[in-house]
Amino acid sequence: MQFIKIFIFISLSLAIGFLGCAKEQKMEAPKQERITKSLVPSKAEVRGQNFLVELSDLEVVTIVDTASKEIVETPTLKGHIKITNQSKDILDVQAVTFEYLDEAGKPIPFQSGEKISKVSLYLKAIKPGEITEGSLDDTTIPRMAIKEKALGKIEINLVYVPSPLNRETLILPGKIE
Numbered sequence: 001m002q003f004i005k006i007f008i009f010i011s012l013s014l015a016i017g018f019l020g021c022a023k024e025q026k027m028e029a030p031k032q033e034r035i036t037k038s039l040v041p042s043k044a045e046v047r048g049q050n051f052l053v054e055l056s057d058l059e060v061v062t063i064v065d066t067a068s069k070e071i072v073e074t075p076t077l078k079g080h081i082k083i084t085n086q087s088k089d090i091l092d093v094q095a096v097t098f099e100y101l102d103e104a105g106k107p108i109p110f111q112s113g114e115k116i117s118k119v120s121l122y123l124k125a126i127k128p129g130e131i132t133e134g135s136l137d138d139t140t141i142p143r144m145a146i147k148e149k150a151l152g153k154i155e156i157n158l159v160y161v162p163s164p165l166n167r168e169t170l171i172l173p174g175k176i177e
Helices: 002-022 143-147
Strands: 032-040 044-047 051-065 076-085 091-101 119-126 131-140 153-161 166-173
Touching: 032 076, 044 166, 051 153, 051 166, 076 091, 076 119, 119 131
Parallel strands: none
Antiparallel strands: 032 051, 044 051, 051 076, 076 131, 091 119, 091 153, 153 166
16 A cells, blocks of 8 residues: 555656646747947048047947837947047047938938937047047937938037137048948
8 A cells, every 4th residue: 555655656746747847938039139230431530620530340239129120229339439639739628429411411310219329428638649549339320320321421529628619520421331
């Protein structure tokens, strides 16, 4: 009798174990995908009156819904920036701002709900001939520039303080491919 009880207990334990392991565990595919596209050209040098600005490793990062292929977050511009003071004065760089223009030179607007971050703060005094470097991480691009491949140029505004406050605008041609 003891033997039969032990046999039934072991059989039930094994049956429950097999049934518990037999359940399929479905893994869900990611619902969003991160797509990185290089900006053409991915490296550019723009010379202004007082500065030389070099941009490199330029790319646009978008997060898209895998099912609908729609962009779900505001795209970002990534890359490196190198600013050289070519004047004879110490210049206090405050920020670098970005404006995105279409082929006709008109600004591409951000739509409602998009994160707008077109400014990179630097707050650094640069002596004549001195170089400062940084990365572009939090700068956003309007979805329309990506969706409709409308991007024709990127306007860079270098905001700095010499004797009186000045603003210098540089034009960087660029397309997303």
